[in-house]
Amino acid sequence: xxxxxxxxxxxxxLLACVSAMAxxxxxxxxxxxxQTGGAAVYGLATYRGAQIAADExxxxxxxxxxxxxxxxxxxxxxxxxxxxxxxxxxGAQMIVGTTTTAPCIAVGAKAYEERVFMLTPSASSTDVxxxxxxxxxxxxxxxxxxxxxxxxxxxxxLGTKIAVIYNNADAYSTGIYQTFVQKAGELGMEIxxxxxxxxxxxxxxxxxxxxxxNGADLVFLPxxxxxxxxxxxxxxxxxxxxxxxxxxxxxxxxxxxxxxxKLAEGVMLLTPFVADATDEATVSFxxxxxxxxxxxxxxxxxxxxxxxxxxxxxxxxxxxxxxxxAEDICDRMIEAMQQITVDGLTGxxxxxxxxxxxxxxxxMIIRDGAYVGLDN
Amino acid sequence: MVFLSNLVNGISLxxxxxxxxxxxxxxxxxxxxxxxxxxxxxxxGAYIIFCAAQYWNMPLPVSLLIAMVVCTAxxxxxxxxxxxxxxxxxxxxxxxxxxxxxxLLQNTALLIxxxxxxxxxxxxxxxxxxxxxxxxxxxxxxxxTIAVNILxxxxxxxxxxxxxMGKAMRCVSEDRxxxxxxxxxxxxxxxxxxxxxxxxxxxxxxxLCSSYPMLMPTTGSMPGIKAFTAAVFGGIGSIPGxxxxxxxxxxxxxxxxxxxxxxxxxxxxxxxLIIVLLVRPTGLLGKAVREKV
Numbered sequence: 001x002x003x004x005x006x007x008x009x010x011x012x013x014l015l016a017c018v019s020a021m022a023x024x025x026x027x028x029x030x031x032x033x034x035q036t037g038g039a040a041v042y043g044l045a046t047y048r049g050a051q052i053a054a055d056e057x058x059x060x061x062x063x064x065x066x067x068x069x070x071x072x073x074x075x076x077x078x079x080x081x082x083x084x085x086x087x088x089x090x091g092a093q094m095i096v097g098t099t100t101t102a103p104c105i106a107v108g109a110k111a112y113e114e115r116v117f118m119l120t121p122s123a124s125s126t127d128v129x130x131x132x133x134x135x136x137x138x139x140x141x142x143x144x145x146x147x148x149x150x151x152x153x154x155x156x157x158l159g160t161k162i163a164v165i166y167n168n169a170d171a172y173s174t175g176i177y178q179t180f181v182q183k184a185g186e187l188g189m190e191i192x193x194x195x196x197x198x199x200x201x202x203x204x205x206x207x208x209x210x211x212x213x214n215g216a217d218l219v220f221l222p223x224x225x226x227x228x229x230x231x232x233x234x235x236x237x238x239x240x241x242x243x244x245x246x247x248x249x250x251x252x253x254x255x256x257x258x259x260x261x262k263l264a265e266g267v268m269l270l271t272p273f274v275a276d277a278t279d280e281a282t283v284s285f286x287x288x289x290x291x292x293x294x295x296x297x298x299x300x301x302x303x304x305x306x307x308x309x310x311x312x313x314x315x316x317x318x319x320x321x322x323x324x325x326a327e328d329i330c331d332r333m334i335e336a337m338q339q340i341t342v343d344g345l346t347g348x349x350x351x352x353x354x355x356x357x358x359x360x361x362x363x364m365i366i367r368d369g370a371y372v373g374l375d376n
Numbered sequence: 377m378v379f380l381s382n383l384v385n386g387i388s389l390x391x392x393x394x395x396x397x398x399x400x401x402x403x404x405x406x407x408x409x410x411x412x413x414x415x416x417x418x419x420x421g422a423y424i425i426f427c428a429a430q431y432w433n434m435p436l437p438v439s440l441l442i443a444m445v446v447c448t449a450x451x452x453x454x455x456x457x458x459x460x461x462x463x464x465x466x467x468x469x470x471x472x473x474x475x476x477x478x479x480l481l482q483n484t485a486l487l488i489x490x491x492x493x494x495x496x497x498x499x500x501x502x503x504x505x506x507x508x509x510x511x512x513x514x515x516x517x518x519x520x521t522i523a524v525n526i527l528x529x530x531x532x533x534x535x536x537x538x539x540x541m542g543k544a545m546r547c548v549s550e551d552r553x554x555x556x557x558x559x560x561x562x563x564x565x566x567x568x569x570x571x572x573x574x575x576x577x578x579x580x581x582x583x584l585c586s587s588y589p590m591l592m593p594t595t596g597s598m599p600g601i602k603a604f605t606a607a608v609f610g611g612i613g614s615i616p617g618x619x620x621x622x623x624x625x626x627x628x629x630x631x632x633x634x635x636x637x638x639x640x641x642x643x644x645x646x647x648x649l650i651i652v653l654l655v656r657p658t659g660l661l662g663k664a665v666r667e668k669v
Contacts, residue, residue, distance in 0.1 A: 038592060040491035168639055195638040200598040202588045205385040206633040206641075213378055226493050230590055233495075237504070238513055258430065258495035258589075 023063070026322045027315055029054070029308065030069040030087035032080060032107065033099030033121075038199075038226060039075035041252045042300045043099045046121040049297065049304030050096050052288050057312060064312050073098055077106035084110060093326050094118070094315075094333065096307045099300070101125040101172040108135045115327035117334065119311055121303035124248070125175045129355035134330055136337055136355040138303045138310065138346065140272070142172060145247045146179030148361045149220065149270055154187045156363070156374065158268065159218025159243055163193035163211030165231060166222050170199070176222035176247055192216050197227065204234040212240045221246045225253040232263045243268065251298045254369060261369045268365045268374060272346040273302040276370060281345055299346070306344035313340045377511045382634045383627065388518035390626020392587055394525050395580045396603030397610070397618035399573040402532065405613035406549045406569045409467065412474040413454060415600015416481035417574050421447045421581030422496065422591055423489055429497055436499045443578040451574025452567055459570075460563065478597070485593040496589035499582075517587045524583065528576060529619050536615075545569060549613075602629075605649055611662025620660060 031050050033043030047070055054066035069092055071083035080103030087095070094117040098104040104123035111118050112132040120128060122139045129135045140148070153159055164180065167173035184191055192214040195207040208231060211219050219235075219242050221228050228250055235241065246269040253264050275286050275296045285305060289297040317336035320329050342349045347359035363374040396418060403411045421443045428439035458477050462470050502516025536542035547555040548565045556562050584599060585591055603622065610621025625645060632644035652660065 034491075036486055036491040038491065038493065038594070195633075197638065198642070200642070202590070202599060203385070203389045203630065205388075206382065206630055206638060209378070209381065209385070210634070210638075226590065229493075229495060230588065233589060237515060256495055257492060258426075258497055258591075260495070 024065045025063060025315070025320060026065045026067055027312065027320065028067045028069065028091050028093045029311060030071065030090070030092035030095050030097070031304070032071050032073050032083045032087065032095060032097035032103075034075035034103075035070075035072040037074035037076070039100050039224070041225075041255070041298075042122060043072065043075070045298050045300035046096070046099045046304030046307070048289065048293055049121070049285075049301035049306075050308045052285065052292070053305040053308035057308070062312075064315070066308065066312070068308075073100075073103045075100045075103060077103050079103075080107050081110055083107075088114070088116065088326065091323075092116075093320070093324065093329060094311055096121060096304065096311065098123060099304075101128060101175075102170070104128045104135075105171065108132050111135070115330040117326070117330045119307050119337075121307045122248070122300050123172075125171050126356075127171055127175070132355070133334055133353075136310075136351055137357050138307050138344075138349065139248065139357070140270075140359070140361055141356050142175030143179040144356075144361070145270060146176040146181075146222065147183035149176075149222075149245060149247060150180050150183035150187060150189065152270065152363045152374075153218060153220070153245060154184075154189055158245065159216070161190055161192045161214070161216045161218070163195075163214065163216030163219045163242070164191060164222070165195050165197070165204075165207045165211065165219060167198060167224075167227065168196035170223075172249065173223050180220060180222060201227070202230075204231050205238075207231065208234045208238065208240060211242070212238065216242055218243045218245055221250065224249040225251065225256065229253055229256055229259050229263075232267070236263055245269070248272075248299055251300065254366065255295060255298075261366075264366050265368075266366065268363060269371075270361050271299045271364050271371070272359060272361055273299040274362075274364060274371050274373070276372070285345055302345040306342065306346050306349070309344060310337075310340070310342045310349070313342055377508065378634075381512050382630055384512065384514050384518065386627035386630035387623055388515065388521070388587060388626070389630055390606075390623035391518065391521040391525050392580075392584050392599065392622075393603045393606045393625050394619045394622025395521065395528065395576070395583055396599055397607040397622045398525070398528055398532065398615065399576045399580065400600075400604050401607040401610075401612055401615060401618040402576070403569055403573045404607070405615075406545045407459075407566045408549070409459065409470045410474060410604070411570075411573065412471070412600070412604075413477040413481055414573065414577060415596035415598075415603070416478045416485075417447055417451060417454075417577040417596070418581040418584060418600065419485060419591075419593065419596030420450060420481060421578035422585045422595060423485060424578070425499075425582055426494060426496060426585070426591055429499060439499075440578065440582055443581065444575045447574040447578040447581075448571045451570040451577070455567055455570040460566075463563075478600075482593045482597065489593065491592070493590055493592040496585035496591050498586070498589070500586045515587070517583070521583045521587065524579065525619055525622075528579070529615055532572075532615050541565070541568060602645070605645070608659055609649055609652055611659030614659070614661045614663070617659060617661035624660075 035043045054068045069087050073080035073083045084107045101123040118135045124139045124142050166177040193211045244267045250269040314336040318332035349359045364371040424443040425439045428434040505514040544560045606621040606625040607618045610617030629645045633641035
């Protein structure tokens with residue numbers, strides 16, 4: 001009899017467990033970002049960060065189970081729309097993405113029509129959120145990055161004569177450049193050289209020589225790390241050593257295969273996340289990331305991680321249920337997003353109605369092959 | 377002095393275009409086809425050198441030799457599999473096949489070596505030549521590239537004018553049907569042309585990535601297109617023309633960027649090409665061939 005009772009009890013417990021699991025709301029979240037191609041570093045990082053967050057949430061007993069879908073867009077607008085169509089067919093309810101700006105503008109337009117809620121970890125142009133109430137950002141906007149960079153350079157007196165080299169074929173780079181120039185003008189900073197390049201440029205000698213000729217002591221690089229590495233090499237080869245100041249796209253330069261990290265020594269950048277910070281959340285995230293992927297996470301990984309937590313917080317507030325269609329929850333998510341406060345790896349974040357995040361940027365410098373705070 | 381240093385940079389970029397253009401022009405001159413995959417064979421060559429040097433610790437000459445062998449094999453295979461069956465087809469069909477081959481190579485490289493760009497190691501360690509008390513710097517890579525260019529140009533000219541095989545190539549180029557009637561094996565002649573072009577691509581890969589040390593699966597495509605432009609500029613099919621066209625193109629690109637606008641650099645290059653082709657449709661050193669009707 002005791003045995004039967006025990007078995008019954010066990011069964012009850014099991015049932016209770018099952019029913020408790022059934023009560024968990026399953027969120028189908030789709031990550032879209034480049035995982036091959038020139039911008040693969042960013043998409044892989046946001047995906048891995050999101051995956052770690054999803055695993056954590058699934059392991060916890062907080063009423064949510066995350067099913068993370070993933071598609072590669074190779075940093076190409078057309079492929080990104082295909083990726084979007086593919087995840088929507090698989091029943092995605094909301095999107096983490098897309099990682100890079102140009103694809104995000106394309107996907108955002110489609111998602112706006114079809115009423116799908118998007119939270120991008122790292123597409124930072126204002127064009128991403130402009131006229132679209134369904135797209136939110138976890139990263140700073142480009143205007144923020146541009147004007148914050150100008151403010152930091154001015155405040156800390158990092159340079160008096162400034163050169164800017166930017167990619168005029170890229171929305172991200174051009175966006176930051178424009179607000180940087182505007183803010184620099186307001187602050188009375190002197191820009192002595194402005195040169196451009198495109199994605200196809202192989203030779204950077206003209207751009208670097210122009211900055212040197214005009215006596216720039218600080219070169220502002222609102223660009224991704226791949227061309228930035230070529231600019232550092234070109235400057236080094238003519239013995240030109242100004243202060244280089246980058247933005248979040250500079251993150252990744254230290255992990256480039258074959259790149260002599262000594263050249264990046266002293267490069268400054270604005271980034272909201274530092275892997276060697278000592279707070280508990282960062283340490284735990286970095287440890288997990290290193291165990292799983294054998295490298296130190298960059299800012300993008302942290303953005304991806306924060307994205308998933310922000311979505312869960314908003315979904316909880318919006319009362320999203322398992323299997324609800326994306327278009328039915330979009331408006332509730334938008335409303336919830338403006339009410340929540342998320343304490344993430346990249347800072348304490350709140351969102352305004354235009355989709356922009358509010359958090360504090362910090363300036364970092366590369367010393368001995370690692371990022372340290374500029375104030376340290 | 378700034379002008380001189382821009383000029384040197386232009387010649388440096390141009391000499392890279394020239395070496396790629398030599399491969400284009402040689403294949404075009406003999407097989408009468410545009411091998412758009414040439415730029416991608418250069419990319420493969422650069423990856424092989426990168427792997428040999430970084431992962432297997434081979435010295436530079438051995439790495440280069442391995443890359444030349446692999447590229448030659450690759451060139452011959454591509455020719456056999458993709459172009460030979462189309463020998464009788466229209467030139468348009470061959471052109472499209474070449475573009476397809478270019479994408480195939482890029483995407484295969486993506487699968488093998490991944491997407492993350494690699495920085496090419498500084499293997500040609502020659503230092504640089506400093507003139508006028510350090511005001512004018514000429515990089516060692518530039519001097520070596522120019523020297524290699526001249527050597528290859530002389531070598532190819534001698535090869536096509538003096539050797540039996542070279543003469544056969546010129547025959548095939550002039551009149552394929554007549555050459556065949558004279559007992560020349562057209563197929564093997566074209567294969568050897570591809571073999572030489574691809575071996576040159578390995579050398580071009582080394583020089584390209586030594587001067588501009590960024591290696592990813594699309595590394596060869598833009599320089600390839602620019603070099604093709606250079607070959608047309610100089611007169612496609614002409615070996616000295618490829619060299620002249622390449623160097624001029626590089627100089628125009630750099631000077632255009634330096635003195636007119638960095639934004640218009642590429643536009644200026646192609647505008648000059650259009651003007652040259654309007655004035656001299658066969659390119660600077662191209663021979664006008666009269667069509668007999």
